[in-house]
Amino acid sequence: MQGWVNGAPGEQLSVRDRGLAYGDGLFETIAVRGGRIPLLARHMARLADGCRRLSIPLDLPQMESELQAFAGQLGDGVAKLVVTRGEGQRGYAPPQPCQPLRILQAAPLPQYPAVHAEQGVRLFPCETRLAEQPLLxxxxxxxxxxQVLARAEWQDAECAEGLMRDSHGRVIEGVYSNLFLVIEGGLVTADLSRCGVAGVMRAELLQQAQMLGLAIELRDISFEELLSA
Structure with missing residues (x-):
């Protein structure tokens, strides 16, 4: 399926786009099933928070409408939504005003081996550390x-994911997933106030756990604690 740029089929971008030049933007990786988006509200809420924090004036209702139309055509698959600050001149200073760029791409749903759910997965302990930046x-x-550097660290197909820590050695997340520990029947996940990605499934699991009355902790996790969990 062809991608969309600013609400229309197409895949051409400006060489002056700030997403290309500086990584000045956000993205969402969205599961689509039967033309519907199960976690749509969570994806849009995270996108809205990101746009607010980066001061990107995205028309969120327009973006949601385009995403739902794209998902309807996709059927089953993964929709990648990318928002950049749009074009700019040379230099870091954000253009005022700016015209955000909206991109939608399609990919097949990943097929994970059943053994991953039945027996768990092997993690590779990455040496690449996450830098602390509370603003991001x-x-x-x-x-x-x-994440690119961390994923380049291992080639072993037996390792399904890499474990990422911060500069102090605290366990934060996987290369492309969040991490939960089950300790004494409750859930423990990393404090993401310094670094890491707040995943939509992480938010969903935390809400479900709260509804079930499970104990929840968002805090620092040591590598040793992970090994003993």
């Missing part, structure tokens, strides 16, 4: 060089 913590922004 939690956002799914376009600069993913830390």
């Amino acid at each position: 913590a939690g956002l799914k922004h376009l600069n993913r060089l830390e």
